[in-house]
Amino acid sequence: MKKFTLAVHSLGNIGSRVVEAALAAPDCQCLGVIRRADSLGTRTQALRGLPEYADLASLEAAQGRPDVIALCGPSRSIPQTAEALLRKGYNCVDSFDVHTDIPQSVMRLDKAAHEGGAVSITAAGWDPGTDSVMRALFEAMAPTGTTFTNFGRGRSMGHSVAARAIAGVEDAVSITIPLGGGRHSRLVYVVLKAGENLADVTARIKADDYFAHDPLEVRQCKDRQELAFAADQSHGVLMERTGASGMTDNQILKFDMRINNPALTAQVLVSCARAATRMEPGCHTLIEVPPIKLLPGERMDIISRMV
Amino acid sequence: MKKFTLAVHSLGNIGSRVVEAALAAPDCQCLGVIRRADSLGTRTQALRGLPEYADLASLEAAQGRPDVIALCGPSRSIPQTAEALLRKGYNCVDSFDVHTDIPQSVMRLDKAAHEGGAVSITAAGWDPGTDSVMRALFEAMAPTGTTFTNFGRGRSMGHSVAARAIAGVEDAVSITIPLGGGRHSRLVYVVLKAGENLADVTARIKADDYFAHDPLEVRQCKDRQELAFAADQSHGVLMERTGASGMTDNQILKFDMRINNPALTAQVLVSCARAATRMEPGCHTLIEVPPIKLLPGERMDIISRMV
8 A cells, every 4th residue: 555654743642642543554654753852852652663853854854755744733833833834835734723713724724735736634633623524514414403512521622721821820621511502611620820829810711712602610729640630531522413404304413422532633633644645735624625535545445335 | 696506307205305405405496307208297296386397308498407417216227327417418416325336336427427527426315425424434533443334213215115126016115123233124014916925025025135134024014005104204323433543442433313314315415416516527426525515605604614
């Protein structure tokens, strides 16, 4: 089987799982990991034997040009990083998850991708990502109706990162709890920095756009050790649509998954990296990718197995 | 909103629901229904006010050339009908459902579609169809693992048509019952032709490829009136995959739907007709169609709503 080459950009929660998904894929050759210079030599077990580099130029000098780069840094840094790489002609995949900023980011990356003759698949995790495909498919199957996307119970990576960035927060974990009807509450465990108080920090968290729209409870842990219990990576979603196909009501569609959160995001990124080698230049969201391109193998073999 | 024009070919179980889905779609103008000459003037309430024609030439003379034709005749007749129309440059959608014949039919229609510069979206119902997309997506999310597609309980249109075609059968309804693990039994209610006996007919049904692979029970009804209780169109599927994303096991994915069977098939056909006006010439299965193309509206609006 012909292999595509992949470089992993950043070795955090997602990047270390992308390494695993890339090594497990039959048609992927992972060239190595690009990390901040001050991280080199740390958490090396997550490299699983792959080489690490301080920048893309070093990786390329040693390993050749990668077919695709998986961007696994902090979500809010993604558009800028992707834009620069796409302009230079590097195909990129990312799991940018700031829902409200996605349309604007797509237009920005589309321009850069066309300039560089490169492919971007963006917002490609599970939500946004595979859940977006489900929402689109459900609406194509029952165009009138209501879809509820019920997240959790589970640790939200995006919300946890956002909570950690709040002034006065030493560390934090944010748990998403479904309330039904697509509504959620957030339970945030925090370790405060010295001299901070819970009421002020709670007010700052509540003011952040990630938390402003849902019921919020903030609980204080005295240190990181006490916070660790909440660090498990299980998550899930129950997506429900009831609607009408044509003039026929009561069409009931449900998608329910229970998963390790970063492992699924990372796997979607690797499947999208494969797809990126088969797409035309431009920036694509997952609903714009023909599902067959996500799978290894030849067209007629996949049709025989799947259709 | 710009409208695409649709012609409906055949006014049976699926065709009459395609009429409804086409009339309900905001961007579809349904030009009329093509029926066998000896059916004209019958079941006219199913036309919902649309004109009927004995052939495509008559429809075209009165209404103009349709952008897409939805083929709703018997499944086994589809490849031949589609091939002829594609060669003449007509875009076609169908819900051909003989799974084992799909790869061969795709190659045949692909050739005809390229000859005519036309688009075919084939095997586009719910299984094959949207279920195929789910299977592909589930495998892209958890590449190692097992998927079980559990159908029913419900009336299988394909199996009912197949049972009705068996020698000695006056009328029949086939119910699919899930046994778990992707296995099923078939419960077939039959009305026999005069002079036939149940044992012989049962043996003939069991010999048909549609029924040969599953446990089968055949029950006799004395007439069509007694058979009518089994004619409801509720159906469903529970698709389950447990597998690994990268090196992380226990990723649990489920898709569960409970639907009116022909209404969903018809809706998928109309959504695919829309997609057909946006695809390159050739024959495509649903896993080869970007999901966004199934929905009405503009790209960035759909991305804003779905992603």
